[in-house]
Amino acid sequence: MYDWLPDAASYTIHHPLQRIVLLAGLTYFLSGCVTTESLRNQYLLTAQTVRGNRTVSTEELESLIPQKPNRRILGLPITPPLWFYQLGLRRYNREAALRELQAKTNEFDQQSQQVADDPKALRKLNRRYGRELKRLRLKAEEGNWVMRNLGEPPSYFSAQDAQANAVKMQEYLKNKGFFNARTTYSLDTLRRGRQVRVTYGVTENAGFYLRTVDYDIADPRVDSLIRNSLDNSKLKAGDRFDFENLAAEKIRLESLLRDQGYYAFSRQYIRATDVDTTRRGSDRLIPGDSLHRYVDVYVQVLNPPGQTAHPIYRIGDVEVRISPGETITGESQATGAPAGLDTVNRNGITYLLGGRNISTRLLDAKILLRPGQLYNQTDYRDTQRQLFLLNQFKFVNLNFTDTTNRRLRTLITATPLDKYEATAEGGLTVLYQSQGYPGYFGSLIFRVRNLFGGLETFETSVRYGLEAQTGFLTNTGNSPDVYSSQELSLSSSLIFPQILFPGRLRFGFSRYNPRTQVSLSYNNTFRPDFLRSLLRATMAYNWQTTLTKQFSFLIADINLINASFNTSKPELGEAFRRQLEQQRRLGSTVYLSFRRSLSSSFSFAYTYNTNIPNQNRRANFLRTVVESGGTTLNLFPDRVVERWSDSSVTGLQFYKFLRLNVDFRHYVPLRSRTTLAFRVNTGIAYGYGPQNAVPYEKFFFAGGSNSVRAWLPRRLGPGAAYPYLDDPATPALNGNNQFIYRFEQPGNLLLEGSAELRGRLFHLVADVNGALFVDAGNVWALRNSASRPGSVFQLDTFVPQIAVGTGVGLRLDFSFFLIRFDGGIKVWDPARRYLDPNEGGLVDDRFILPKFSLRRLTSGPNPLVINFGIGYPF
Numbered sequence: 001m002y003d004w005l006p007d008a009a010s011y012t013i014h015h016p017l018q019r020i021v022l023l024a025g026l027t028y029f030l031s032g033c034v035t036t037e038s039l040r041n042q043y044l045l046t047a048q049t050v051r052g053n054r055t056v057s058t059e060e061l062e063s064l065i066p067q068k069p070n071r072r073i074l075g076l077p078i079t080p081p082l083w084f085y086q087l088g089l090r091r092y093n094r095e096a097a098l099r100e101l102q103a104k105t106n107e108f109d110q111q112s113q114q115v116a117d118d119p120k121a122l123r124k125l126n127r128r129y130g131r132e133l134k135r136l137r138l139k140a141e142e143g144n145w146v147m148r149n150l151g152e153p154p155s156y157f158s159a160q161d162a163q164a165n166a167v168k169m170q171e172y173l174k175n176k177g178f179f180n181a182r183t184t185y186s187l188d189t190l191r192r193g194r195q196v197r198v199t200y201g202v203t204e205n206a207g208f209y210l211r212t213v214d215y216d217i218a219d220p221r222v223d224s225l226i227r228n229s230l231d232n233s234k235l236k237a238g239d240r241f242d243f244e245n246l247a248a249e250k251i252r253l254e255s256l257l258r259d260q261g262y263y264a265f266s267r268q269y270i271r272a273t274d275v276d277t278t279r280r281g282s283d284r285l286i287p288g289d290s291l292h293r294y295v296d297v298y299v300q301v302l303n304p305p306g307q308t309a310h311p312i313y314r315i316g317d318v319e320v321r322i323s324p325g326e327t328i329t330g331e332s333q334a335t336g337a338p339a340g341l342d343t344v345n346r347n348g349i350t351y352l353l354g355g356r357n358i359s360t361r362l363l364d365a366k367i368l369l370r371p372g373q374l375y376n377q378t379d380y381r382d383t384q385r386q387l388f389l390l391n392q393f394k395f396v397n398l399n400f401t402d403t404t405n406r407r408l409r410t411l412i413t414a415t416p417l418d419k420y421e422a423t424a425e426g427g428l429t430v431l432y433q434s435q436g437y438p439g440y441f442g443s444l445i446f447r448v449r450n451l452f453g454g455l456e457t458f459e460t461s462v463r464y465g466l467e468a469q470t471g472f473l474t475n476t477g478n479s480p481d482v483y484s485s486q487e488l489s490l491s492s493s494l495i496f497p498q499i500l501f502p503g504r505l506r507f508g509f510s511r512y513n514p515r516t517q518v519s520l521s522y523n524n525t526f527r528p529d530f531l532r533s534l535l536r537a538t539m540a541y542n543w544q545t546t547l548t549k550q551f552s553f554l555i556a557d558i559n560l561i562n563a564s565f566n567t568s569k570p571e572l573g574e575a576f577r578r579q580l581e582q583q584r585r586l587g588s589t590v591y592l593s594f595r596r597s598l599s600s601s602f603s604f605a606y607t608y609n610t611n612i613p614n615q616n617r618r619a620n621f622l623r624t625v626v627e628s629g630g631t632t633l634n635l636f637p638d639r640v641v642e643r644w645s646d647s648s649v650t651g652l653q654f655y656k657f658l659r660l661n662v663d664f665r666h667y668v669p670l671r672s673r674t675t676l677a678f679r680v681n682t683g684i685a686y687g688y689g690p691q692n693a694v695p696y697e698k699f700f701f702a703g704g705s706n707s708v709r710a711w712l713p714r715r716l717g718p719g720a721a722y723p724y725l726d727d728p729a730t731p732a733l734n735g736n737n738q739f740i741y742r743f744e745q746p747g748n749l750l751l752e753g754s755a756e757l758r759g760r761l762f763h764l765v766a767d768v769n770g771a772l773f774v775d776a777g778n779v780w781a782l783r784n785s786a787s788r789p790g791s792v793f794q795l796d797t798f799v800p801q802i803a804v805g806t807g808v809g810l811r812l813d814f815s816f817f818l819i820r821f822d823g824g825i826k827v828w829d830p831a832r833r834y835l836d837p838n839e840g841g842l843v844d845d846r847f848i849l850p851k852f853s854l855r856r857l858t859s860g861p862n863p864l865v866i867n868f869g870i871g872y873p874f
Contacts (some may be wrong), residue, residue, distance in 0.1 A: 044157070048062075048200070049599045056204065061169050088151055157187075211294035212297070226256070232252065246297070267364060304312045316409040318350070347364055369410055375408055392497075416450075446460050457495045487525050503539075507768070518538070518539050522536075530562065530594065557602065597653035608621070653693070663681045702714070705869040706873050711824075715743075758770075776802050777802060780793035824864070826846070
């Protein structure tokens with residue numbers, strides 16, 4: 001097949017026409033890599049598209065097509081995965097693989113019979129043969145390694161399949177209210193390689209709209225409940241008819257009635273099949289449509305056979321059984337003193353504690369079912385969920401053991417987790433503050449559950465981490481000098497399953513998985529340029545109103561910080577000290593962040609997240625954090641606070657600041673394994689104390705693997721200010737006309753956004769995914785600085801100060817973690833407008849993309865910046 005190809009090493013192509021001819025010939029050749037003999041008079045399915053739809057999305061219609069075309073490169077009729085599959089198939093013998101699997105299975109059966117009376121040996125045998133049998137079964141079912149990992153089996157075109165797909169699309173459109181829709185399919189064939197592309201043509205025609213929705217309900221009480229809830233109906237007059245809305249209305253009615261005592265009610269009692277379609281051009285329900293199609297829907301709610309009404313159920317006796325544990329008696333309901341028996345009664349519920357010291361008051365707050373109340377399906381589900389989220393029980397089961405006289409006798413059983421637990425953890429970590437540089441960590445965690453009998457959890461841990469750290473400064477322009485940074489921390493926390501707050505307000509959170517966490521930690525960080533220790537005490541409230549909405553209220557966050565220069569690396573420590581001193585002379589307050597300081601704050605965070613891991617679906621993520629630091633210092637005059645900072649009094653730097661951060665992400669699936677992801681991240685940190693200072697951790701930074709990836713970590717900005725070494729009037733340039741990004745650039749205001757196209761390339765041990773991205777953003781100062789023109793945010797100048805970068809990414813997805821490589825180049829550098837230090841003229845190279853060269857990846861004026869990270873950037 002390859003004999004006619006010339007020796008590529010003996011040819012040099014100079015003329016562009018020769019290159020075009022060679023590319024065309026290569027495309028023609030690769031498109032025929034799968035021999036016509038192997039296709040056996042069948043056509044390969046290489047593409048299928050949907051055209052003509054206007055209202056119903058293409059994504060919905062394509063999801064109805066079970067056949068997946070063979071993957072191509074850049075839309076060309078080139079299918080390398082199929083070629084690899086055929087290459088592996090030539091060396092694959094399925095009959096031999098089946099014989100090998102059968103022989104290994106027989107061998108396992110014989111040996112398992114010999115050790116059938118020895119459970120330990122049998123488990124060992126199962127482990128040893130389990131891996132081998134899994135490998136052989138995979139080989140017999142899906143082929144050899146090349147076929148499974150590099151290739152994909154051929155997808156053949158079938159006229160029957162195409163016709164069935166067109167019929168499914170037409171039926172789907174009818175269910176969406178397009179009763180007169182028409183679908184067809186057409187073929188585009190390529191003889192070389194016997195390939196075919198299928199195009200499905202869709203003609204929706206006019207849709208049918210709901211004109212009337214009438215309810216016929218036999219049970220008077222049910223009729224009253226439903227009609228009082230019609231504002232929430234999924235069927236609205238004027239909306240386009242959709243069978244999914246009809247099904248959703250049935251589900252809504254079922255949930256509504258089950259929350260009102262109708263335990264035995266189900267959707268089978270709801271009939272909505274009497275749908276009347278008419279065509280009238282005179283009644284204009286939808287503006288702009290001169291010829292409407294209408295649907296009249298009649299919803300019937302029937303009674304059970306032979307009954308005049310649906311039965312109403314109430315909760316009967318409620319019993320909670322905790323499996324036996326250590327022999328400690330429960331508390332008495334009347335006196336709270338230890339009782340002689342394990343049985344405790346509270347609010348009509350019987351608790352059998354099994355000898356465990358468990359607060360029935362807290363359990364009572366989690367159990368929403370009460371004897372005598374109407375059955376409520378939501379309370380039933382929330383009770384089971386709340387007990388499980390306590391993190392105190394292995395299993396929680398809730399059953400109705402008796403329904404006599406329409407009383408639901410309720411039994412709740414729970415098996416506690418071990419009281420004491422010790423675990424060791426280790427792995428890779430990437431801290432956001434370090435902008436994606438990886439490291440490893442190890443930790444020991446000791447946990448005690450139900451420490452004081454109030455279902456609380458006590459945790460203490462010791463953690464050691466080593467990570468790559470760019471430090472505060474670096475000495476080159478192409479890439480940062482990377483040093484090892486060590487971290488040693490000790491932390492303890494006590495978690496209560498309730499909101500610790502006086503009064504009855506705390507009971508209003510019982511349904512929302514409330515948590516109160518009190519923590520104390522000590523952290524030592526050994527960075528290459530400075531040393532930093534942190535003693536931190538916090539108290540936080542956390543609750544979750546729905547599966548997608550979480551709230552966190554940090555009512556106290558007190559930090560005692562002590563920083564010093566790293567004397568073990570005098571060249572870095574001294575350079576760091578000189579830079580802080582220089583910035584202080586120029587009016588910067590960053591140096592205050594490295595004084596011995598006390599920072600206190602409280603914050604409120606809201607998180608909305610509909611993204612589900614390992615599911616490619618449309619989703620949103622929003623996190624908003626509002627923080628106020630040093631608020632209690634407002635009770636004292638600034639001069640008093642300033643005096644406290646004097647070394648003769650406390651020697652501590654105090655902060656008063658406000659901080660807001662909003663992070664929004666949106667995910668749009670384009671194909672089953674292709675996603676378009678967007679992110680907008682913005683924030684502001686404002687210091688209003690005597691020196692207008694903000695703690696260093698509260699500043700914003702731009703650049704790095706989780707930010708604008710064409711810039712070095714934390715080196716972008718502020719604004720249009722260029723990097724400098726010693727003289728602020730002279731930009732820092734090296735011999736390749738690259739900026740020397742030596743120092744971290746903190747900012748008070750952040751504005752950045754990203755767009756990224758993600759898709760799967762192939763499978764090789766792990767899924768190998770690719771990405772194309774565009775990043776834009778910057779940080780700015782809020783107060784004027786004569787030493788750094790262009791660094792302050794102003795409404796009339798900030799737009800051209802937004803930096804833009806683009807690039808490509810490669811990701812190795814091992815399902816449990818993802819390794820990421822991103823290569824970014826600068827498109828627009830707002831700092832590239834400056835006075836040339838040599839010639840004195842104005843240089844404007846802000847649009848720097850043309851200066852990127854593949855021949856000078858790292859040595860050109862616009863070098864490629866490589867980012868390494870763990871996990872997606874957003």
